Amino acid sequence: MVTASGFTHTPATRAFLALVVSSSVIVSILSLKPYLPLKIAPHLWPYLQFWRIATCQLAYSSSTELLFSTAILYQMRVLERVWGTRKFASFALAGYGLCMIGIVSVAMVLKIVSVGWWGYIPSGPSALVIAIVAVWRREIPRLAGFKILLDDDEQRLRAGTARGLELSDKWTVYMLATQLALSQFPFGLLPAVVGWCVGNAWTEELVPGGLVRWRIPAWILGENARRKTGRGHYEGLRRRLQEEDHDGMREVTTAGVATMTRSQEGRRGVLGGVGRYFTSGS
Template identity: 65%
Template sequence: MVTSSGFTSAPVTRALLTLLVSSSIGASVLSIKHYLPLKPVPHLWPYLQLWRILTFQLAYTTSTEVLFSAALIYQLRVLERMWGSRKFASFVVASYGLCWWGYIPSGMTGIVVALVAVWRNEMPKLGGFKILLDDDPEKVRAGTARGIEFTDKWTAYLLTAQLALSQFPYGLLPASVGWVVGSAWAEELVPGGIVRWRVPAWTVGEDSRAKRSGQRQYEGLRRRLEEENQDGMREVTEGMARGAPGQNDTRSFVGGLGRYFTSS
């Protein structure tokens, strides 16, 4: 299977990961980590610090959470490649609003776990392994031995569990809210207007005119490839028609095929 490396075709994921790491480091360097957690009492009442609703998910207060969250965001970049940057960014923004009441501790736990829940539904299982609990050789050979099966997604689930338990028991609430939001989004159980909503195209670097120009460019490339294929097959046919019976037919056919596959 061919996969793209790094952040190829995933600019929103790169921006999200950069924001997470830089804001967490900045909060630590500036010694403002105590402003990050959100508690309804007394932050929202009686102090009315409503700005905390918008800022508490921007950074983590521990390096462990930063590491686990960053690893998960990088692994989940395949969602952006599959959905497109605009839909991916729209989901992140919607999750940011739907997970706000998952307070304490600060950080993107709700958003990251919501992405994991969607990724679980969208991405197929590609493989896995089984840890055998039965050492009977006959059962092992027959494939009936008892054991615990793991899919290729087990590393993401492990990181998600560690992220949710990093500040036990407080991290369980935002993780649970994120899982519910992501699962509801994947099953289209949230209001249809939220699922269909998209951020403006310019926020993810998309331009309608540039997109149409790119489509015309690819259309021209497709036509050139089709013409080259037709010319190559015509050479194969003509070579077979000109060749003499027997060995010359084979040579003409092979030569025509060689020109077909090596033509630029």
């Protein structure tokens, strides 16, 4: 499925990965890690720090989670090539908002159910990364599979019925996603579960408001400028091809007329000779 190397034709994935890495590094350098995680109490109540709801998913406070997240995002560039930059960027932006609302809502419910024990949300866009993985699992087919044998019986091995664990070429991404979800166990499970639900709801078109069909404006991605540049770049080639087609048709028409003229002259010559033969005989 990967037809190009690196981040070729994937500007949205490249920008997303650069944003996550740069924001995490800046937060670490400026010692702002305590401002990243979100606690229902006391951050939302009684301190009313609602800005943490949007900023808790912007950067990681752990280098391990950052490593797993960047490795996953690098593999997700295939989804952008299949979908296109505009659709992928629209999904990332809408998924960010859905994950943010879902995480905070579920955390509030868990805090009430657990009698105040569960109210911590770790930092980082893990929910959005897992949502992209969920969509990638549905949209990108597997290319190969293999089997890890768990049985050493020679007869079963020869017959091909040995027990084993069947895996596909996607197992590395699933392993990284699982490790990302278990990085801050058990609190890291909440963003992972919410992101997985958001990704599957997106593929099944169960999200509200028709967000699946929503697209960000093209001018934000510079697609209008690229289209204009492309038209200007290929305008001369298109005009030259049209002129060549016109000249070719004219040459074909001229050759056809000349052929028809010669054939008519040939027919006239034959008929004239036959006429002169009978005339002279008379």
